[in-house]
Amino acid sequence: MKPTVSTANRDEGSSVAAIRVVIVEDDEKxxxxxxQILEFADGLExxxxxxxxEAALKQLDDILPDVILMDIQLPGMSGIEGVKHIKExxxxxxxxxxxIYDDDERIFxxxxxGASGYLLKSAQPEEIIQAFRQIRSGAxxxxxxxxxxxxxxxxxxxxxxxxxxxxxxxxDILRCLVDGLSDKRMADKLFISPQTVHxxxxxxxxxxxxxxxxxxxxxxxxxxxx
Amino acid sequence: MKPTVSTANRDEGSSVAAIRVVIVEDDEKxxxxxxQILEFADGLExxxxxxxxEAALKQLDDILPDVILMDIQLPGMSGIEGVKHIKExxxxxxxxxxxIYDDDERIFxxxxxGASGYLLKSAQPEEIIQAFRQIRSGAxxxxxxxxxxxxxxxxxxxxxxxxxxxxxxxxDILRCLVDGLSDKRMADKLFISPQTVHxxxxxxxxxxxxxxxxxxxxxxxxxxxx
DNA sequence: CTATCAATCCCCTAAAGAGGGCAATTTTAT
DNA sequence: ATAAAATTGCCCTCTTTAGGGGATTGATAG
Numbered sequence: 001m002k003p004t005v006s007t008a009n010r011d012e013g014s015s016v017a018a019i020r021v022v023i024v025e026d027d028e029k030x031x032x033x034x035x036q037i038l039e040f041a042d043g044l045e046x047x048x049x050x051x052x053x054e055a056a057l058k059q060l061d062d063i064l065p066d067v068i069l070m071d072i073q074l075p076g077m078s079g080i081e082g083v084k085h086i087k088e089x090x091x092x093x094x095x096x097x098x099x100i101y102d103d104d105e106r107i108f109x110x111x112x113x114g115a116s117g118y119l120l121k122s123a124q125p126e127e128i129i130q131a132f133r134q135i136r137s138g139a140x141x142x143x144x145x146x147x148x149x150x151x152x153x154x155x156x157x158x159x160x161x162x163x164x165x166x167x168x169x170x171x172d173i174l175r176c177l178v179d180g181l182s183d184k185r186m187a188d189k190l191f192i193s194p195q196t197v198h199x200x201x202x203x204x205x206x207x208x209x210x211x212x213x214x215x216x217x218x219x220x221x222x223x224x225x226x
Numbered sequence: 227m228k229p230t231v232s233t234a235n236r237d238e239g240s241s242v243a244a245i246r247v248v249i250v251e252d253d254e255k256x257x258x259x260x261x262q263i264l265e266f267a268d269g270l271e272x273x274x275x276x277x278x279x280e281a282a283l284k285q286l287d288d289i290l291p292d293v294i295l296m297d298i299q300l301p302g303m304s305g306i307e308g309v310k311h312i313k314e315x316x317x318x319x320x321x322x323x324x325x326i327y328d329d330d331e332r333i334f335x336x337x338x339x340g341a342s343g344y345l346l347k348s349a350q351p352e353e354i355i356q357a358f359r360q361i362r363s364g365a366x367x368x369x370x371x372x373x374x375x376x377x378x379x380x381x382x383x384x385x386x387x388x389x390x391x392x393x394x395x396x397x398d399i400l401r402c403l404v405d406g407l408s409d410k411r412m413a414d415k416l417f418i419s420p421q422t423v424h425x426x427x428x429x430x431x432x433x434x435x436x437x438x439x440x441x442x443x444x445x446x447x448x449x450x451x452x
Numbered sequence: 453c454t455a456t457c458a459a460t461c462c463c464c465t466a467a468a469g470a471g472g473g474c475a476a477t478t479t480t481a482t
Numbered sequence: 483a484t485a486a487a488a489t490t491g492c493c494c495t496c497t498t499t500a501g502g503g504g505a506t507t508g509a510t511a512g
Contacts, residue, residue, distance in 0.1 A: 154337060192459085196461060198500085199459080212439070216440070217444050
Protein backbone atom coordinates (compact mmCIF):
# COMPACT_ATOMS: atom_id res chain seq x y z
CA MET A 1 0.00 0.00 0.00
CA LYS A 2 1.10 3.46 -0.78
CA PRO A 3 0.13 6.78 0.67
CA THR A 4 -3.04 8.00 -0.96
CA VAL A 5 -1.71 11.45 -1.56
CA SER A 6 1.85 12.13 -2.57
CA THR A 7 1.39 15.80 -3.15
CA ALA A 8 4.17 17.24 -1.07
CA ASN A 9 5.04 20.82 -1.91
CA ARG A 10 1.97 21.92 -3.69
CA ASP A 11 1.91 25.57 -2.71
CA GLU A 12 0.15 27.35 -5.52
CA GLY A 13 1.14 30.80 -4.38
CA SER A 14 -1.63 31.67 -1.96
CA SER A 15 -1.44 35.11 -0.38
CA VAL A 16 -0.33 34.01 3.09
CA ALA A 17 1.54 30.84 3.99
CA ALA A 18 -0.97 28.07 4.52
CA ILE A 19 -0.77 25.73 7.50
CA ARG A 20 0.86 22.56 6.19
CA VAL A 21 -0.95 19.47 7.41
CA VAL A 22 -0.09 15.78 7.33
CA ILE A 23 -2.61 13.05 8.04
CA VAL A 24 -1.73 9.66 9.53
CA GLU A 25 -4.72 7.31 9.42
CA ASP A 26 -4.88 3.69 8.35
CA ASP A 27 -8.48 3.63 7.13
CA GLU A 28 -8.38 4.75 3.52
CA LYS A 29 -11.92 6.07 3.45
CA UNK A 30 -11.46 8.22 6.51
CA UNK A 31 -8.07 9.36 5.31
CA UNK A 32 -9.43 10.47 1.97
CA UNK A 33 -12.40 12.13 3.59
CA UNK A 34 -10.15 14.31 5.65
CA UNK A 35 -7.88 15.09 2.77
CA GLN A 36 -10.99 16.41 1.07
CA ILE A 37 -11.98 18.50 4.05
CA LEU A 38 -8.56 20.09 4.09
CA GLU A 39 -8.76 20.82 0.37
CA PHE A 40 -11.78 22.99 0.92
CA ALA A 41 -10.51 24.84 3.95
CA ASP A 42 -8.91 28.23 3.49
CA GLY A 43 -5.45 28.55 4.92
CA LEU A 44 -4.92 24.82 5.25
CA GLU A 45 -2.93 22.64 2.93
CA UNK A 46 -2.66 18.88 3.02
CA UNK A 47 0.95 18.02 2.22
CA UNK A 48 0.80 14.32 2.91
CA UNK A 49 -1.39 11.43 4.01
CA UNK A 50 -0.01 8.16 5.34
CA UNK A 51 -1.42 4.93 6.61
CA UNK A 52 1.21 4.33 9.29
CA UNK A 53 3.64 6.20 11.50
CA GLU A 54 6.50 4.33 9.91
CA ALA A 55 5.57 5.58 6.46
CA ALA A 56 5.12 9.13 7.72
CA LEU A 57 8.40 9.17 9.62
CA LYS A 58 10.35 8.28 6.48
CA GLN A 59 9.17 11.37 4.67
CA LEU A 60 8.84 13.90 7.47
CA ASP A 61 12.28 15.35 6.85
CA ASP A 62 11.29 16.25 3.32
CA ILE A 63 7.75 17.39 3.98
CA LEU A 64 8.21 19.28 7.24
CA PRO A 65 4.55 19.97 8.01
CA ASP A 66 3.28 22.38 10.64
CA VAL A 67 0.71 20.01 12.06
CA ILE A 68 0.01 16.29 12.01
CA LEU A 69 -3.44 14.78 12.49
CA MET A 70 -2.68 11.43 14.08
CA ASP A 71 -4.87 8.39 14.57
CA ILE A 72 -4.13 6.30 17.67
CA GLN A 73 -5.11 2.83 16.53
CA LEU A 74 -2.66 2.09 13.74
CA PRO A 75 -1.03 -1.03 12.34
CA GLY A 76 2.54 -1.32 13.58
CA MET A 77 3.60 1.59 15.71
CA SER A 78 0.69 3.11 17.67
CA GLY A 79 -0.13 6.76 17.28
CA ILE A 80 1.08 7.45 20.80
CA GLU A 81 4.45 5.86 20.10
CA GLY A 82 4.51 7.80 16.85
CA VAL A 83 4.05 11.08 18.69
CA LYS A 84 7.05 10.32 20.86
CA HIS A 85 9.26 9.63 17.86
CA ILE A 86 8.09 12.58 15.85
CA LYS A 87 8.41 15.00 18.73
CA GLU A 88 11.92 13.77 19.37
CA UNK A 89 12.99 14.38 15.79
CA UNK A 90 10.86 17.47 15.11
CA UNK A 91 9.85 19.19 18.35
CA UNK A 92 8.24 22.08 16.55
CA UNK A 93 5.69 19.99 14.68
CA UNK A 94 2.34 20.15 16.45
CA UNK A 95 0.31 16.98 16.72
CA UNK A 96 -3.41 16.54 17.13
CA UNK A 97 -4.66 13.11 18.13
CA UNK A 98 -7.72 11.97 16.28
CA UNK A 99 -9.43 8.90 17.58
CA ILE A 100 -12.54 7.17 18.81
CA TYR A 101 -11.02 6.56 22.23
CA ASP A 102 -11.85 8.92 25.05
CA ASP A 103 -10.44 7.03 28.02
CA ASP A 104 -8.25 8.81 30.54
CA GLU A 105 -5.28 6.57 29.94
CA ARG A 106 -4.94 7.23 26.22
CA ILE A 107 -5.61 10.92 26.65
CA PHE A 108 -3.02 11.18 29.37
CA UNK A 109 -0.40 9.22 27.47
CA UNK A 110 -0.97 11.15 24.28
CA UNK A 111 -0.61 14.52 25.93
CA UNK A 112 2.48 13.41 27.82
CA UNK A 113 3.98 12.02 24.64
CA GLY A 114 3.73 15.50 23.18
CA ALA A 115 0.37 15.85 21.49
CA SER A 116 -1.10 19.34 21.69
CA GLY A 117 -4.67 18.51 20.82
CA TYR A 118 -7.12 15.67 21.05
CA LEU A 119 -10.16 15.35 18.82
CA LEU A 120 -12.75 12.63 18.79
CA LYS A 121 -13.69 11.16 15.43
CA SER A 122 -17.23 12.25 16.13
CA ALA A 123 -16.02 15.85 15.67
CA GLN A 124 -17.61 17.90 12.92
CA PRO A 125 -15.42 18.96 9.97
CA GLU A 126 -15.86 22.54 11.08
CA GLU A 127 -14.39 21.67 14.47
CA ILE A 128 -11.41 19.95 12.90
CA ILE A 129 -10.60 22.87 10.66
CA GLN A 130 -10.82 25.22 13.59
CA ALA A 131 -8.49 22.98 15.57
CA PHE A 132 -5.74 23.44 12.99
CA ARG A 133 -6.16 27.17 13.09
CA GLN A 134 -5.98 27.22 16.89
CA ILE A 135 -3.05 24.88 17.27
CA ARG A 136 -0.34 27.52 17.59
CA SER A 137 -2.00 29.50 20.35
CA GLY A 138 -4.14 26.90 22.04
CA ALA A 139 -4.73 23.26 22.68
CA UNK A 140 -7.72 22.23 20.63
CA UNK A 141 -9.69 19.35 22.02
CA UNK A 142 -13.21 18.04 21.89
CA UNK A 143 -15.43 19.35 24.66
CA UNK A 144 -15.69 16.03 26.45
CA UNK A 145 -11.93 15.61 26.29
CA UNK A 146 -11.41 19.00 27.88
CA UNK A 147 -13.58 17.80 30.77
CA UNK A 148 -11.43 14.76 31.27
CA UNK A 149 -8.21 16.71 31.06
CA UNK A 150 -9.57 19.01 33.70
CA UNK A 151 -10.24 16.06 35.97
CA UNK A 152 -6.71 14.82 35.38
CA UNK A 153 -5.43 18.16 36.64
CA UNK A 154 -7.69 18.05 39.67
CA UNK A 155 -6.45 14.61 40.65
CA UNK A 156 -3.00 15.87 41.33
CA UNK A 157 -4.13 18.43 43.86
CA UNK A 158 -6.00 17.40 46.98
CA UNK A 159 -3.41 18.81 49.34
CA UNK A 160 -4.58 19.84 52.78
CA UNK A 161 -1.91 20.07 55.48
CA UNK A 162 -4.58 20.49 58.16
CA UNK A 163 -6.00 17.08 57.46
CA UNK A 164 -3.75 15.37 59.96
CA UNK A 165 -3.69 18.15 62.57
CA UNK A 166 0.07 18.29 62.52
CA UNK A 167 1.76 21.11 64.41
CA UNK A 168 4.35 23.36 62.75
CA UNK A 169 7.19 21.47 64.35
CA UNK A 170 5.77 18.15 63.35
CA UNK A 171 5.57 19.38 59.78
CA ASP A 172 9.26 20.32 60.01
CA ILE A 173 10.06 16.81 61.14
CA LEU A 174 7.86 15.27 58.49
CA ARG A 175 9.62 17.28 55.82
CA CYS A 176 12.93 15.88 57.06
CA LEU A 177 11.46 12.39 57.09
CA VAL A 178 10.46 12.82 53.48
CA ASP A 179 14.01 13.87 52.73
CA GLY A 180 15.09 10.53 54.12
CA LEU A 181 17.09 11.90 57.06
CA SER A 182 17.90 9.80 60.09
CA ASP A 183 16.90 10.91 63.58
CA LYS A 184 20.41 12.21 64.22
CA ARG A 185 20.62 14.27 61.06
CA MET A 186 17.24 15.76 61.75
CA ALA A 187 18.41 16.66 65.24
CA ASP A 188 21.48 18.40 63.83
CA LYS A 189 19.48 20.20 61.20
CA LEU A 190 16.79 21.43 63.58
CA PHE A 191 19.14 22.05 66.53
CA ILE A 192 17.32 19.75 68.92
CA SER A 193 18.23 16.45 70.53
CA PRO A 194 17.65 13.13 68.81
CA GLN A 195 15.26 12.19 71.59
CA THR A 196 13.11 15.18 70.83
CA VAL A 197 13.08 14.20 67.21
CA HIS A 198 11.97 10.76 68.25
CA UNK A 199 9.21 12.20 70.40
CA UNK A 200 7.89 14.19 67.47
CA UNK A 201 8.08 11.20 65.18
CA UNK A 202 6.09 9.11 67.62
CA UNK A 203 3.34 11.69 67.65
CA UNK A 204 3.41 12.00 63.87
CA UNK A 205 2.97 8.24 63.60
CA UNK A 206 -0.09 8.44 65.82
CA UNK A 207 -1.60 11.24 63.79
CA UNK A 208 -0.88 9.68 60.41
CA UNK A 209 -1.76 6.22 61.69
CA UNK A 210 1.50 4.66 60.53
CA UNK A 211 4.25 2.66 62.18
CA UNK A 212 7.44 3.35 60.26
CA UNK A 213 9.33 6.07 58.48
CA UNK A 214 8.70 4.60 55.08
CA UNK A 215 4.97 4.46 55.72
CA UNK A 216 4.98 8.03 56.93
CA UNK A 217 6.87 9.20 53.85
CA UNK A 218 4.52 7.29 51.63
CA UNK A 219 1.44 8.73 53.28
CA UNK A 220 2.82 12.26 53.24
CA UNK A 221 3.77 12.19 49.59
CA UNK A 222 0.65 10.39 48.46
CA UNK A 223 -1.47 12.91 50.36
CA UNK A 224 0.44 15.54 48.40
CA UNK A 225 1.52 17.23 51.60
CA UNK A 226 4.79 18.15 49.89
CA MET B 227 -23.59 49.11 46.98
CA LYS B 228 -26.29 46.89 45.64
CA PRO B 229 -26.32 44.39 42.86
CA THR B 230 -26.83 46.14 39.56
CA VAL B 231 -29.46 43.72 38.45
CA SER B 232 -32.04 42.33 40.78
CA THR B 233 -34.02 40.56 38.12
CA ALA B 234 -34.19 37.07 39.51
CA ASN B 235 -36.89 34.94 37.93
CA ARG B 236 -37.53 36.73 34.74
CA ASP B 237 -38.49 33.82 32.53
CA GLU B 238 -40.81 35.21 29.92
CA GLY B 239 -41.91 31.80 28.67
CA SER B 240 -39.27 30.99 26.08
CA SER B 241 -39.76 27.75 24.14
CA VAL B 242 -36.98 25.72 25.82
CA ALA B 243 -35.57 26.30 29.27
CA ALA B 244 -32.82 28.89 29.01
CA ILE B 245 -29.46 28.46 30.74
CA ARG B 246 -29.70 30.55 33.90
CA VAL B 247 -26.55 32.60 34.42
CA VAL B 248 -25.26 34.64 37.36
CA ILE B 249 -22.39 37.09 37.06
CA VAL B 250 -20.01 37.93 39.92
CA GLU B 251 -17.78 40.88 38.99
CA ASP B 252 -16.88 43.93 41.03
CA ASP B 253 -16.36 46.37 38.16
CA GLU B 254 -19.76 47.84 37.42
CA LYS B 255 -18.98 48.68 33.81
CA UNK B 256 -17.77 45.21 32.98
CA UNK B 257 -20.61 43.66 34.90
CA UNK B 258 -23.21 45.63 33.00
CA UNK B 259 -21.50 44.93 29.73
CA UNK B 260 -21.80 41.22 30.24
CA UNK B 261 -25.35 41.47 31.44
CA GLN B 262 -26.03 43.09 28.10
CA ILE B 263 -24.26 40.39 26.17
CA LEU B 264 -26.37 37.76 27.89
CA GLU B 265 -29.55 39.69 27.12
CA PHE B 266 -28.89 39.35 23.43
CA ALA B 267 -27.89 35.71 23.43
CA ASP B 268 -30.47 33.09 22.61
CA GLY B 269 -30.92 30.41 25.21
CA LEU B 270 -29.12 32.36 27.91
CA GLU B 271 -30.73 34.25 30.70
CA UNK B 272 -29.04 36.48 33.23
CA UNK B 273 -30.73 35.85 36.56
CA UNK B 274 -28.41 37.86 38.75
CA UNK B 275 -25.32 40.03 38.86
CA UNK B 276 -23.31 40.68 42.00
CA UNK B 277 -20.23 42.60 42.91
CA UNK B 278 -18.94 40.12 45.48
CA UNK B 279 -19.03 36.45 46.35
CA GLU B 280 -20.57 37.29 49.69
CA ALA B 281 -23.49 39.03 48.03
CA ALA B 282 -23.96 36.21 45.56
CA LEU B 283 -23.81 33.51 48.21
CA LYS B 284 -26.65 35.11 50.15
CA GLN B 285 -29.03 34.77 47.24
CA LEU B 286 -27.87 31.60 45.56
CA ASP B 287 -30.44 29.48 47.36
CA ASP B 288 -33.24 31.54 45.88
CA ILE B 289 -31.80 32.03 42.41
CA LEU B 290 -30.30 28.60 41.75
CA PRO B 291 -28.54 29.38 38.48
CA ASP B 292 -27.07 26.80 36.11
CA VAL B 293 -23.80 28.63 35.61
CA ILE B 294 -21.84 31.37 37.33
CA LEU B 295 -19.36 33.61 35.56
CA MET B 296 -16.86 34.43 38.29
CA ASP B 297 -14.19 37.09 38.43
CA ILE B 298 -11.08 36.16 40.43
CA GLN B 299 -9.94 39.53 41.74
CA LEU B 300 -12.79 40.59 43.99
CA PRO B 301 -13.13 42.71 47.13
CA GLY B 302 -13.44 40.47 50.18
CA MET B 303 -13.56 36.80 49.30
CA SER B 304 -11.56 35.97 46.18
CA GLY B 305 -13.22 34.25 43.29
CA ILE B 306 -11.25 31.10 43.98
CA GLU B 307 -12.44 30.99 47.57
CA GLY B 308 -15.91 31.70 46.29
CA VAL B 309 -15.81 28.69 44.01
CA LYS B 310 -14.95 26.44 46.93
CA HIS B 311 -17.88 27.72 48.97
CA ILE B 312 -20.37 27.62 46.15
CA LYS B 313 -19.35 24.15 45.03
CA GLU B 314 -19.69 22.93 48.60
CA UNK B 315 -23.23 24.24 48.90
CA UNK B 316 -24.33 23.66 45.30
CA UNK B 317 -22.17 21.05 43.59
CA UNK B 318 -24.29 21.05 40.46
CA UNK B 319 -23.76 24.72 39.66
CA UNK B 320 -21.08 25.08 37.00
CA UNK B 321 -18.58 27.88 37.35
CA UNK B 322 -16.53 29.62 34.70
CA UNK B 323 -13.65 31.78 35.87
CA UNK B 324 -13.34 35.05 34.07
CA UNK B 325 -10.20 37.04 34.65
CA ILE B 326 -7.17 38.81 33.31
CA TYR B 327 -4.81 36.37 35.05
CA ASP B 328 -3.35 33.51 33.07
CA ASP B 329 -0.70 32.25 35.48
CA ASP B 330 -0.44 28.54 36.23
CA GLU B 331 -1.06 28.96 39.92
CA ARG B 332 -4.44 30.68 39.61
CA ILE B 333 -5.55 28.36 36.85
CA PHE B 334 -4.58 25.33 38.86
CA UNK B 335 -6.22 26.54 42.04
CA UNK B 336 -9.40 27.54 40.25
CA UNK B 337 -9.81 24.20 38.55
CA UNK B 338 -9.07 22.33 41.74
CA UNK B 339 -11.53 24.47 43.64
CA GLY B 340 -14.18 23.26 41.26
CA ALA B 341 -14.33 25.64 38.31
CA SER B 342 -15.19 23.96 35.02
CA GLY B 343 -14.05 26.68 32.68
CA TYR B 344 -11.54 29.48 32.50
CA LEU B 345 -11.91 32.47 30.19
CA LEU B 346 -9.63 35.43 29.80
CA LYS B 347 -11.20 38.85 29.81
CA SER B 348 -9.74 39.35 26.39
CA ALA B 349 -12.25 36.79 25.11
CA GLN B 350 -14.73 37.89 22.48
CA PRO B 351 -18.43 38.03 23.42
CA GLU B 352 -19.04 35.25 20.92
CA GLU B 353 -16.56 33.04 22.78
CA ILE B 354 -18.21 33.75 26.11
CA ILE B 355 -21.64 32.88 24.85
CA GLN B 356 -20.34 29.67 23.38
CA ALA B 357 -18.69 28.82 26.67
CA PHE B 358 -22.04 28.84 28.44
CA ARG B 359 -23.53 26.59 25.83
CA GLN B 360 -20.63 24.13 26.12
CA ILE B 361 -20.45 24.05 29.87
CA ARG B 362 -22.50 20.89 30.40
CA SER B 363 -20.56 18.71 28.00
CA GLY B 364 -17.17 20.32 27.98
CA ALA B 365 -14.73 22.53 29.79
CA UNK B 366 -14.66 25.84 27.98
CA UNK B 367 -11.43 27.73 28.25
CA UNK B 368 -9.51 30.27 26.28
CA UNK B 369 -7.03 28.75 23.85
CA UNK B 370 -3.96 29.89 25.74
CA UNK B 371 -5.43 28.52 28.97
CA UNK B 372 -5.95 25.13 27.36
CA UNK B 373 -2.26 25.09 26.53
CA UNK B 374 -1.31 25.75 30.11
CA UNK B 375 -3.69 23.15 31.44
CA UNK B 376 -2.13 20.68 29.08
CA UNK B 377 1.29 21.49 30.47
CA UNK B 378 -0.03 21.01 34.00
CA UNK B 379 -1.11 17.52 33.03
CA UNK B 380 2.24 16.76 31.46
CA UNK B 381 4.09 17.80 34.61
CA UNK B 382 2.61 15.00 36.60
CA UNK B 383 3.91 12.31 34.31
CA UNK B 384 7.63 12.03 33.66
CA UNK B 385 7.70 8.42 34.85
CA UNK B 386 10.45 6.23 33.50
CA UNK B 387 10.91 2.97 35.36
CA UNK B 388 14.01 2.17 33.33
CA UNK B 389 15.82 5.18 34.71
CA UNK B 390 17.26 3.23 37.59
CA UNK B 391 17.77 -0.08 35.79
CA UNK B 392 15.68 -1.92 38.33
CA UNK B 393 14.78 -5.53 37.58
CA UNK B 394 11.18 -6.76 37.72
CA UNK B 395 11.67 -8.28 41.12
CA UNK B 396 13.31 -5.16 42.45
CA UNK B 397 10.32 -3.17 41.27
CA ASP B 398 8.07 -5.59 43.17
CA ILE B 399 10.09 -4.96 46.29
CA LEU B 400 10.13 -1.23 45.74
CA ARG B 401 6.37 -1.24 45.40
CA CYS B 402 6.14 -2.96 48.77
CA LEU B 403 8.58 -0.47 50.24
CA VAL B 404 6.39 2.36 49.04
CA ASP B 405 3.46 0.65 50.71
CA GLY B 406 5.42 0.87 53.93
CA LEU B 407 5.75 -2.89 54.48
CA SER B 408 8.43 -4.37 56.73
CA ASP B 409 10.90 -6.93 55.39
CA LYS B 410 8.88 -9.73 56.93
CA ARG B 411 5.57 -8.66 55.45
CA MET B 412 7.18 -8.29 52.04
CA ALA B 413 8.57 -11.79 52.39
CA ASP B 414 5.12 -13.15 53.21
CA LYS B 415 3.51 -11.28 50.38
CA LEU B 416 6.06 -12.33 47.77
CA PHE B 417 6.58 -15.87 49.10
CA ILE B 418 10.30 -15.49 49.61
CA SER B 419 12.47 -15.38 52.70
CA PRO B 420 13.14 -12.15 54.61
CA GLN B 421 16.82 -12.51 53.78
CA THR B 422 16.05 -12.48 50.11
CA VAL B 423 13.98 -9.38 50.59
CA HIS B 424 16.92 -7.79 52.30
CA UNK B 425 19.22 -8.76 49.45
CA UNK B 426 16.94 -7.07 46.96
CA UNK B 427 16.64 -4.00 49.12
CA UNK B 428 20.39 -3.70 49.33
CA UNK B 429 20.67 -3.73 45.57
CA UNK B 430 17.82 -1.26 45.22
CA UNK B 431 19.64 1.09 47.58
CA UNK B 432 22.73 0.89 45.39
CA UNK B 433 20.78 1.60 42.24
CA UNK B 434 18.76 4.46 43.72
CA UNK B 435 21.78 5.75 45.61
CA UNK B 436 19.98 5.82 48.95
CA UNK B 437 20.62 4.37 52.36
CA UNK B 438 17.24 3.84 54.01
CA UNK B 439 13.70 2.81 53.31
CA UNK B 440 12.36 6.31 53.76
CA UNK B 441 14.88 7.69 51.27
CA UNK B 442 14.01 4.97 48.81
CA UNK B 443 10.28 5.65 49.13
CA UNK B 444 10.87 9.35 48.74
CA UNK B 445 12.99 8.89 45.64
CA UNK B 446 10.55 6.44 44.10
CA UNK B 447 7.52 8.63 44.63
CA UNK B 448 9.22 11.84 43.67
CA UNK B 449 10.48 10.22 40.50
CA UNK B 450 6.85 9.32 39.86
CA UNK B 451 7.71 5.66 39.60
CA UNK B 452 4.36 4.87 41.16
C1' DC C 453 -5.48 31.48 87.44
C1' DT C 454 -5.12 27.19 85.66
C1' DA C 455 -5.79 23.62 82.37
C1' DT C 456 -4.21 22.38 77.87
C1' DC C 457 -1.00 21.80 74.37
C1' DA C 458 3.28 22.33 71.93
C1' DA C 459 7.98 21.56 72.29
C1' DT C 460 11.80 20.04 74.56
C1' DC C 461 14.53 16.22 76.81
C1' DC C 462 15.51 11.70 79.15
C1' DC C 463 15.01 6.58 80.32
C1' DC C 464 14.19 1.91 78.77
C1' DT C 465 13.78 -2.64 75.62
C1' DA C 466 12.88 -5.32 71.73
C1' DA C 467 12.56 -5.28 67.02
C1' DA C 468 13.92 -3.85 62.57
C1' DG C 469 17.09 -2.23 59.42
C1' DA C 470 21.69 -1.35 57.00
C1' DG C 471 25.63 -3.19 55.03
C1' DG C 472 29.31 -6.56 54.42
C1' DG C 473 30.33 -10.98 52.23
C1' DC C 474 29.14 -15.46 49.95
C1' DA C 475 26.81 -19.01 47.09
C1' DA C 476 23.15 -21.92 44.57
C1' DT C 477 19.82 -21.80 40.99
C1' DT C 478 17.38 -20.27 37.16
C1' DT C 479 16.69 -17.20 33.21
C1' DT C 480 18.31 -14.65 29.53
C1' DA C 481 21.30 -13.31 26.05
C1' DT C 482 25.25 -14.06 23.07
C1' DA D 483 27.13 -23.77 24.76
C1' DT D 484 28.41 -20.55 27.75
C1' DA D 485 28.68 -16.22 29.82
C1' DA D 486 26.01 -12.82 32.14
C1' DA D 487 22.34 -11.39 34.88
C1' DA D 488 18.48 -12.16 37.94
C1' DT D 489 16.64 -14.41 41.83
C1' DT D 490 17.01 -16.74 45.75
C1' DG D 491 19.03 -17.73 50.31
C1' DC D 492 22.20 -17.48 54.35
C1' DC D 493 26.00 -15.72 57.60
C1' DC D 494 27.59 -11.93 60.37
C1' DT D 495 27.69 -7.23 63.29
C1' DC D 496 26.46 -2.76 64.46
C1' DT D 497 23.20 0.97 64.21
C1' DT D 498 18.72 2.68 63.97
C1' DT D 499 14.03 2.60 64.87
C1' DA D 500 9.52 1.79 67.25
C1' DG D 501 7.01 2.19 71.12
C1' DG D 502 6.41 2.42 76.11
C1' DG D 503 7.18 5.25 80.06
C1' DG D 504 7.75 10.19 82.26
C1' DA D 505 9.29 15.31 83.08
C1' DT D 506 10.03 20.28 82.23
C1' DT D 507 9.23 24.69 80.11
C1' DG D 508 6.47 28.23 77.76
C1' DA D 509 2.61 29.86 75.45
C1' DT D 510 -2.38 30.09 74.84
C1' DA D 511 -7.12 29.87 75.97
C1' DG D 512 -10.72 29.63 78.81
